[in-house]
Amino acid sequence: MYKYDEYDQQMVDTRVAEFRDQVRRRLAGELTEDQFKPLRLQNGLYLQLHAYMLRVAVPYGTMNSAQMKVLGDIADKYDRGYGHFTTRTNIQYNWIKLEDTPDALADLAKVEMHAIQTSGNCIRNISSDQYAGASADEVVDPRPYAELLRQWSSFHPEFLVLPRKFKIAVIASEIDRAAMRLHDIGINLVRNEAGEVGAEFYVGGGMGRTPFVAKKIKDFVPIDQMVTYAEACVRVYNRYGRRDNKYKARIKILVHELGLEAYSKEVDAEFAHLLSQPIEPPLAELERIQAMFFDPAFETGLSDELDLSDPDFRLWVERNTYAHKAPGYVIANVSLKPIGGIPGDATSDQIRLMADLAKDYSFDELRVTHAQNIVFPHVKKSDLYALWQKLEKADLSTPNLDTVGDIIACPGLDYCSLANARSIPVAQKISERFGSAERQAEIGELKLKISGCINACGHHHAGHIGILGVDKKGKENYQLLLGGSEGADTSLAKITGPGFDEDGVVDATEKAIDVYLANKQGDERFLDTYRRIGMAPFKEAIYG
Amino acid sequence: MKIVTANDLKSGAVIWWTGVGWSLDVNEAADVGDDGAKVIAREEGAQNAVSAYVIDAEKDEQGVRPAHIKERIRAFGPTVRLDLTVKPADANAVNWVI
Numbered sequence: 140m141y142k143y144d145e146y147d148q149q150m151v152d153t154r155v156a157e158f159r160d161q162v163r164r165r166l167a168g169e170l171t172e173d174q175f176k177p178l179r180l181q182n183g184l185y186l187q188l189h190a191y192m193l194r195v196a197v198p199y200g201t202m203n204s205a206q207m208k209v210l211g212d213i214a215d216k217y218d219r220g221y222g223h224f225t226t227r228t229n230i231q232y233n234w235i236k237l238e239d240t241p242d243a244l245a246d247l248a249k250v251e252m253h254a255i256q257t258s259g260n261c262i263r264n265i266s267s268d269q270y271a272g273a274s275a276d277e278v279v280d281p282r283p284y285a286e287l288l289r290q291w292s293s294f295h296p297e298f299l300v301l302p303r304k305f306k307i308a309v310i311a312s313e314i315d316r317a318a319m320r321l322h323d324i325g326i327n328l329v330r331n332e333a334g335e336v337g338a339e340f341y342v343g344g345g346m347g348r349t350p351f352v353a354k355k356i357k358d359f360v361p362i363d364q365m366v367t368y369a370e371a372c373v374r375v376y377n378r379y380g381r382r383d384n385k386y387k388a389r390i391k392i393l394v395h396e397l398g399l400e401a402y403s404k405e406v407d408a409e410f411a412h413l414l415s416q417p418i419e420p421p422l423a424e425l426e427r428i429q430a431m432f433f434d435p436a437f438e439t440g441l442s443d444e445l446d447l448s449d450p451d452f453r454l455w456v457e458r459n460t461y462a463h464k465a466p467g468y469v470i471a472n473v474s475l476k477p478i479g480g481i482p483g484d485a486t487s488d489q490i491r492l493m494a495d496l497a498k499d500y501s502f503d504e505l506r507v508t509h510a511q512n513i514v515f516p517h518v519k520k521s522d523l524y525a526l527w528q529k530l531e532k533a534d535l536s537t538p539n540l541d542t543v544g545d546i547i548a549c550p551g552l553d554y555c556s557l558a559n560a561r562s563i564p565v566a567q568k569i570s571e572r573f574g575s576a577e578r579q580a581e582i583g584e585l586k587l588k589i590s591g592c593i594n595a596c597g598h599h600h601a602g603h604i605g606i607l608g609v610d611k612k613g614k615e616n617y618q619l620l621l622g623g624s625e626g627a628d629t630s631l632a633k634i635t636g637p638g639f640d641e642d643g644v645v646d647a648t649e650k651a652i653d654v655y656l657a658n659k660q661g662d663e664r665f666l667d668t669y670r671r672i673g674m675a676p677f678k679e680a681i682y683g
Numbered sequence: 684m685k686i687v688t689a690n691d692l693k694s695g696a697v698i699w700w701t702g703v704g705w706s707l708d709v710n711e712a713a714d715v716g717d718d719g720a721k722v723i724a725r726e727e728g729a730q731n732a733v734s735a736y737v738i739d740a741e742k743d744e745q746g747v748r749p750a751h752i753k754e755r756i757r758a759f760g761p762t763v764r765l766d767l768t769v770k771p772a773d774a775n776a777v778n779w780v781i
Binding site for chain 2: 165166168171172186188189190191219234235236237238481552553554558559561563564567613614615
C-alpha cells in the first residue's frame with residue numbers, strides 16, 4: 140500500500156498543528172463560530188445531532204493493521220467505544236469533543252491518516268473496488284491510479300471551493316463493486332486493443348435529491364493523460380456549475396442541463412488547452428506509486444481445497460468469500476450487519492480484533508467497502524477456518540453478504556442533523572424479520588438500502604429495494620422504492636406509491652419479497668424478476 | 684412553551700437554556716416565551732454555546748418534552764443505543780422519545 144514520504148508526512152503533521160492552533164483560538168474566543176466553522180469542516184469535524192462528529196478518510200478503503208488499530212484506540216480515547224464505517228469507505232466518530240480533536244488528528248497522523256477534505260465542496264475521499272489487487276477479474280490494480288488522483292485532488296488550489304462536494308470512484312473491472320456510475324466522475328481502467336491501459340470516463344452520476352446515472356464521456360483516455368482529463372472535467376464544472384442554488388449545483392445537473400455533447404465539447408477544449416500545460420504528473424510518479432502496491436508474497440503450490448464439514452462455516456464461505464487471483468487464497472468479507480445490529484458500526488474491540496486478524500491472516504491489509512463492511516483481501520484457504528472461528532467469537536461472522544440482511548443504512552435521525560427520519564431502526568427490524576439463514580438463502584442476492592433523507596447517504600436509489608425516510612407533518616414516513624442497482628447494470632429505483640410508518644414499511648418490504656419468490660424463474664435475483672415483471676404485481680401486493 | 688437549545692462549544696454536548704445558564708438536562712429548560720432571539724444573541728456572543736435555536740416543547744408531570752422527534756432525540760439520545768441515552772437505566776427512554 141502507499142507509504143507517505145517525508146513531504147506527505149510533513150503536510151499532514153503541519154495541518155494538525157495548524158488546526159490545533161485554530162481550535163485554541165476558537166476556545167479562547169479569538170475566532171467566532173462563523174469564522175471557525177469552515178476551518179473545522181476542512182478537517183472533517185461536523186456538528187451533528189448530539190455532538191461533534193469526526194469523519195476520517197480511508198483513501199480507496201485500504202488500510203493496514205496499525206491504521207485500523209488506531210481507529211479502535213481513537214474510539215476508546217476520544218469517543219464512546221465504537222466507530223461507524225460509511226458508504227464513502229470512511230469512518231465516523233459520533234461523540235468527539237472539540238478540545239480533543241487535535242489530539243485525535245495527531246494520533247491519526249502517526250499512522251499516515253487524516254480527516255482532510257472529508258467535508259466541504261472539494262474532491263472527497265477517492266473510492267475504489269474493495270477487492271482491488273486481489274480479484275482475478277481486474278484489468279489492473281486500480282489503487283495506484285486512485286492514489287495518484289488523491290494526491291492531485293488533495294489541496295488542489297482550484298478545487299477547494301467547488302460549487303458542491305465532488306466524488307470520484309476508480310475501478311478496473313467489468314464487475315463494478317464501487318457504484319462507479321453513481322459518482323460525479325467514474326473512471327473504469329481498461330485496456331485497448333494494443334494492450335495499453337487507459338481510462339474510460341463517466342460523468343454526472345449521483346444520488347441525492349435528483350439522482351442520475353453517470354454518462355460515458357470518453358471510451359479511452361491514455362493513462363499518461365488521465366489526471367489532465369479529470370482536471371478538464373472538474374475545471375468545466377467549476378466554471379459553469381451553479382453556485383446560486385445548492386440543489387442544482389452538482390455536476391450531474393450541469394451535464395443534464397447542458398447536455399452531454401455540449402459539456403463534452405467544453406471538456407475537450409479545456410483538455411486540449413491543458414495538454415499544452417505541464418500539469419500531468421510524469422509517468423515515473425505513477426510508477427513510483429505502483430511500486431508500493433505490489434502483490435504480497437503469496438505462497439505457491441497451495442491446495443484450493445477447503446474442509447466444509449462445519450455447516451456454519453460452509454454457509455459463511457458460500458456467502459461471504461470471493462475468488463482470489465492466487466491459487467490457495469480467498470477474499471473474506473466481514474459483515475458489519477449482525478442480525479438486528481446497526482449497519483456499519485463496530486466496537487473498538489472489534490476494530491482492534493480485525494486489525495490483529497489482518498496482520499495474522501491477510502498480509503496486514505484490510506479494506507472498507509461502500510456497503511459498510513470490512514474485507515480481508517488475501518486469506519490463505521488453509522487459514523480460513525481459524526479466521527472464521529475468531530470472527531465468530533466477536534460476532535463478526537454473520538453470513539449475509541449481499542442478502543436482505545446486508546443493509547446499507549445512513550445514520551439517519553438518530554445521529555444526523557440533516558435527516559428527517561430514522562434509518563437504523565428500520566434496518567434492524569428488516570434484519571430481524573429476515574434473520575433466518577434459510578430464508579436469506581431462499582431469497583438470495585438482494586440489496587436493500589435505507590436513507591433517512593433525500594440526500595441519499597444510504598444509497599436508497601440504488602437498492603434493489605430502497606427505503607427513503609421523510610418527514611410527514613412531524614412524523615416519520617417511509618417511501619418504498621424498487622428496481623435500483625449500483626453495479627455494471629446501474630439503474631435508479633422507482634417509488635412504489637404512498638409511504639408507510641416504520642412497521643408498515645417492513646411489512647411492505649416482506650410483501651415485495653413474497654412477490655419476487657412467487658414469480659422468480661430459475662436463478663433470477665430479486666432485481667431480475669422485478670425487471671422482467673415490472674412494478675405492477677409488486678404494487679398490487681403492497682397496496683392491495 | 685418555547686425553549687432554547689444549543690451545543691456546548693468545547694464538548695459539543697446538547698445543552699438547554701435554564702434562564703440563568705446552560706444545563707445538559709432538558710427538564711431544566713426554561714420557557715423563554717418571545718425572548719429566544721435575545722438569549723441566543725447574548726449567549727452566542729459569549730462564545731460558550733454554538734448553533735443555538737428556539738424550539739417548541741411541552742411540560743407535564745414527566746418533564747419537558749420537545750415537540751418534534753428530532754429534538755426529542757437530541758434531548759434523550761439515539762433511540763438505537765439505550766446505553767448512550769441520557770437515561771441509560773430507563774428502559775422507557777426510547778418510548779418517551781418516539
